[in-house]
Amino acid sequence: MFTKRIKTDEKLKIPLLPRAKEIIKKYEDSAERRITKVLLPVYSNQKVNYYLKEICKACKINKKVTFHTARHTFAT
Structure with missing residues (x-):
């Protein structure tokens, strides 16, 4: 590209x-x-947090995960 x-x-x-x-x-x-x-769709922070909540539920993760915490977790 x-x-x-x-x-x-x-x-x-x-x-x-x-x-x-x-x-x-x-x-x-x-x-x-x-x-x-824009090249890819851009989602609001609220929508990303909603999707993360759904993913956590599906994976049986019992922690509060937000975009901010997921970003820092990935970085470390």
Whole structure:
């Protein structure tokens, strides 16, 4: 995938794994993308937290997990 750096306008090549390419291809022709000009859908913090709660329930995880805690857990 190619893009340009904003500050210097220099071309930049970003290597992507096959699965990442599949995900991008799935959304590249969506009507939402044509309107918003973003590559992937953007969900609100509340919606992400709702989905995390559902995932925890399905996995029988009995802890309060939010986007913030999940982000820090992944980082460590």
